[in-house]
Amino acid sequence: MTMAAIEYRTGDATAPSTTGPAIIAHICNDLGRWGKGFVVAVSARWRQPERSFRDWYKQRGANDFGLGAVQFVPVAPHLHVANMIGQHGIRASAGNPPIRYDAVGQCLSQLADFASSSGASVHMPRIGCGLAGGTWDRIEPLISGHLSSRGITVVVYDLE
16 A cells, blocks of 8 residues: 655635545544634534534533544535544643644544545644644644555645
């Protein structure tokens, strides 16, 4: 299997320009909060990812909701949104940002399995680097190690 390079594009990660199955991936927090950052763009395009996330959180006593978990929400034929819980809380604590790199790695591993089984490409903003406070120099190797190394096409979008 050949390693796929991460492709960088300027544009909107909620509108992937691709043919075939695709997954839009983003980071969520473990408090069940939704309303700032990339999720605003997701909710402007589809209602279901937010509804599914909120239901997942409400029913967390009976499911896998928590750091490292992923929820795949179908939003169109051959298109899913991956709600990935890789952020603990919403604010820095004791100088540590909310991003949890281990949880992001767990999420990306599940994302890779889902993408491989469905033949999907993966599209995302610079996950974990906004409100979660992560750095791209730590996130990019996780993406390469979990997705690109398995030959999965990954496109990272920066807004204009």
